[in-house]
Amino acid sequence: MDGVFAALARARTRLQMRLQMRRQMRQQARWRGVLRRAAWTALGLVLAVLLLDRLFPLPKPGRDSAAAALVVASDGTPLRAFPDRDHVWRHPVRLEEVSPYYVEALLRYEDRAFWWHAGVNPFAFVRALWQRALHGRVVSGGSTLTMQVARIIDPMPHSLAGKLRQVLRAFQLEMHYSKREILTIYLNYAPMGGVLEGVEAASRAYLGKSARRLSPAEAAMLTVLPQAPSVLRPDRYPERTRRARDKVIARMAGRWDAGTLRDALRDPIAVLPLREPMLAPLLAERARRARPGQARIDTLIDAGIQSALEAVLTERAATLPKAMSIATLVMDNDTLDVVAYAGSADFTDRRRSGFVDMVQAGRSPGSTLKPFLYGYALDDGLIHSESLLVDAPQSFHGYAPTNFSDSYHGAVSVSEALVQSLNVPAVDLLDRIGPAPFLARLRQGGLRLSMPPGASANLSAILGGGATTLEQLVGAYRSLARKGVAGEPRLLADSPRREHRMLSEGAAFIVRDILESGGGELGSRGDIPGVAWKTGTSYGFRDAWAVGVNDRYTVGVWIGRPDGTPNPGFFGVGVAEPLLMRVFGTLARGSDSHPVPSGVEKAGVCWPLGRRASDDDPAHCLVRRSAWLLNGTAPPTLADRLRNEPAVQSIQLDQASGLRVTPECSKRPYTTRQVARWPILLEPWLASGLRQAGRPPAWAPQCQSGTSVKLHIEGVRSGEIVRARQGGAPPTLELLARGAESDVHWLLNGVQFGRSAREARQRLVLRTAGVADITAVDENGHFDHVRLRVETDKM
Numbered sequence: 001m002d003g004v005f006a007a008l009a010r011a012r013t014r015l016q017m018r019l020q021m022r023r024q025m026r027q028q029a030r031w032r033g034v035l036r037r038a039a040w041t042a043l044g045l046v047l048a049v050l051l052l053d054r055l056f057p058l059p060k061p062g063r064d065s066a067a068a069a070l071v072v073a074s075d076g077t078p079l080r081a082f083p084d085r086d087h088v089w090r091h092p093v094r095l096e097e098v099s100p101y102y103v104e105a106l107l108r109y110e111d112r113a114f115w116w117h118a119g120v121n122p123f124a125f126v127r128a129l130w131q132r133a134l135h136g137r138v139v140s141g142g143s144t145l146t147m148q149v150a151r152i153i154d155p156m157p158h159s160l161a162g163k164l165r166q167v168l169r170a171f172q173l174e175m176h177y178s179k180r181e182i183l184t185i186y187l188n189y190a191p192m193g194g195v196l197e198g199v200e201a202a203s204r205a206y207l208g209k210s211a212r213r214l215s216p217a218e219a220a221m222l223t224v225l226p227q228a229p230s231v232l233r234p235d236r237y238p239e240r241t242r243r244a245r246d247k248v249i250a251r252m253a254g255r256w257d258a259g260t261l262r263d264a265l266r267d268p269i270a271v272l273p274l275r276e277p278m279l280a281p282l283l284a285e286r287a288r289r290a291r292p293g294q295a296r297i298d299t300l301i302d303a304g305i306q307s308a309l310e311a312v313l314t315e316r317a318a319t320l321p322k323a324m325s326i327a328t329l330v331m332d333n334d335t336l337d338v339v340a341y342a343g344s345a346d347f348t349d350r351r352r353s354g355f356v357d358m359v360q361a362g363r364s365p366g367s368t369l370k371p372f373l374y375g376y377a378l379d380d381g382l383i384h385s386e387s388l389l390v391d392a393p394q395s396f397h398g399y400a401p402t403n404f405s406d407s408y409h410g411a412v413s414v415s416e417a418l419v420q421s422l423n424v425p426a427v428d429l430l431d432r433i434g435p436a437p438f439l440a441r442l443r444q445g446g447l448r449l450s451m452p453p454g455a456s457a458n459l460s461a462i463l464g465g466g467a468t469t470l471e472q473l474v475g476a477y478r479s480l481a482r483k484g485v486a487g488e489p490r491l492l493a494d495s496p497r498r499e500h501r502m503l504s505e506g507a508a509f510i511v512r513d514i515l516e517s518g519g520g521e522l523g524s525r526g527d528i529p530g531v532a533w534k535t536g537t538s539y540g541f542r543d544a545w546a547v548g549v550n551d552r553y554t555v556g557v558w559i560g561r562p563d564g565t566p567n568p569g570f571f572g573v574g575v576a577e578p579l580l581m582r583v584f585g586t587l588a589r590g591s592d593s594h595p596v597p598s599g600v601e602k603a604g605v606c607w608p609l610g611r612r613a614s615d616d617d618p619a620h621c622l623v624r625r626s627a628w629l630l631n632g633t634a635p636p637t638l639a640d641r642l643r644n645e646p647a648v649q650s651i652q653l654d655q656a657s658g659l660r661v662t663p664e665c666s667k668r669p670y671t672t673r674q675v676a677r678w679p680i681l682l683e684p685w686l687a688s689g690l691r692q693a694g695r696p697p698a699w700a701p702q703c704q705s706g707t708s709v710k711l712h713i714e715g716v717r718s719g720e721i722v723r724a725r726q727g728g729a730p731p732t733l734e735l736l737a738r739g740a741e742s743d744v745h746w747l748l749n750g751v752q753f754g755r756s757a758r759e760a761r762q763r764l765v766l767r768t769a770g771v772a773d774i775t776a777v778d779e780n781g782h783f784d785h786v787r788l789r790v791e792t793d794k795m
Helices: 002-055 100-110 122-135 145-153 160-176 179-189 199-207 216-227 238-251 258-266 281-290 303-317 370-379 414-419 423-433 435-444 459-463 470-480 505-520 572-585 680-685 688-693
Strands: 069-072 078-082 296-298 325-332 338-342 388-391 410-413 485-487 499-501 532-537 543-549 553-560 600-607 623-630 648-654 670-676 712-714 721-723 732-738 744-748 751-756 762-765 770-778 783-791
Touching: 069 281, 078 281, 100 145, 100 216, 100 238, 145 160, 145 179, 179 199, 199 216, 216 238, 216 258, 238 258, 281 296, 281 338, 303 325, 303 338, 303 572, 325 470, 325 572, 370 414, 370 423, 370 435, 370 470, 370 505, 388 414, 388 423, 410 414, 410 680, 414 423, 414 505, 423 435, 423 459, 435 459, 470 485, 470 505, 470 543, 470 553, 505 532, 505 600, 505 623, 532 572, 543 572, 553 572, 680 732, 712 783, 732 770, 744 762, 751 762
Parallel strands: 069 296, 721 783
Antiparallel strands: 069 078, 325 338, 325 553, 388 410, 485 499, 532 543, 543 553, 600 623, 648 670, 712 732, 732 762, 744 751, 744 770, 770 783
């Protein structure tokens, strides 16, 4: 029996085990079904959320503000705010650019649980509903910062449906953005009263400072503004604003110390009237065009220097005629940063065409290109700083330039010609270098000179015959302060750095020294040491220029009428140079001592030959000068245009009479002597002692000249038309034969009408209309002639 009972027991145990396994399997199946349904439900919810998110995408922050932009200075100071279509001002700002006081006050007052909730704070939400039901009104809000951002980017009605939509949008925000990004959106788009949105715009407009520098009281005031921006505007309702601000300050107890709370409560509500930022407005416009669609554009402007510059220009413009404007550019030589930019004297003055940016306008540069011409001549070995140049009436292939003052100086040095901006020596030098190579070298240095339509490079280019911009001139002049390297002015923080070789280091040093001090011969040129500057005036007084450099800055000034109307009596040295010095007076002073680069040395040179005094015969050193030499060479004086003979001539003198002879014509003993000759065109301008010292003795009667002097008529040019004078008097000419070595015979249409001594003038009265051929011939057979047309009142 025991075996039977044992078998039954085992059978029962097996049955119980099977039943237990079946129960477990059924239970597991039920849980698998629950989990399967839960998974499908979750998947459905996820798909539904994704579908809803796709069907109802989250609006992008600022979707209606594509036209809005803020242009700021290098320190973040707003230069100009371009509003959106609703004329709302926004100043984009990053979270780290906002005062910690503001962030603390905002989170503690508006949303303490911001960093951990998923868009909605359920405790605050339930509390707000309970208090509303209990008191019948809103006692505390349940909206989180995320929900407020949701309402900012997707405005919705204050209704139950609107609240539900706000909650859903808050969840979407948390899905798409990090907490820092959500907070940054709030900082930039929270309504702050009037046309202001965002803490930076409000701080700049109401307080005149960056949100980075907010005090605790100011942070509390800006924290509460978005709750009722129209009701709490501090510029209109300061008392309301103060009461609301104090509530925020009280809420900060435990976060701010007692002293901070006490001081914050004592601070008055003192704000500025709302006004649009308007600093460097034309640069701001240019920056906005260069970066379309960019909300914040960082320039390199120094707000302090810009403000000082605009004050100087406003004061100067008040002394100018109503239609004249001013443009000024200030560039840092090291960084190429444009630290101040004024495209006009007053952006709002329509009489001065203040909306026209003359920094970019192509205008005739007048004489401002001359420093580069002399620099190239130095690099080419044509001149040194005291080379002898001819400032006298000349014709270059039919082009006869005159000086600005209509007067001439005769013998001048390179230093004097550049400092006094003499035109004839500059054209003479350009003719020897070549206009086309000159313009090509300027272009390689970053300065493009545009000639008039249909005109090619010509000699007028050095006197303003082309057009360039103030911006390019400033970039080019920087080469004088940075070893001959020019640079393109940088306007924006992300602008590339571009530099171009304009001159050699040595040539740049010499030209700068000449412009700064007159090359040591003329003394200081300005009230501010360390400034090298050049002025220019375009034809017809249309443009007055002054451009200068010191060790740290390059400054350019233009004054004129934007429409190109002449301004008689307004020229560079008279109106632009004083303003240039005023601008330099507002800037950091540069050093007036510059190290001499290798390859540059001081040495004595002699006129008229131009060579080193140590290499010259003392008898030939008629004038001694101290010059800067480049690369150890002292180039001789440029070749005389009228004399084909060498500057040093070997002549024979009769031993008995001392008169000049040749071996062929002399039958008596003679001696040979070397004579240093002045350029022929200079002889009438020389002091009598210098003239005689550089002239050979007269020819012996039995000898003819063995020279190849080119005689030249002055006082009239071939192709001219001369007319009767006022009142009907016949035209009268004052003629002079340059280069004659003896008396001059004058002929009109082949008939002699007069005889003049060497270097004496001859008057000619033209009484008959028609073609007149005038010939001058000296007794050695040298001659010149011109043809002109005469018109009288009888024609």
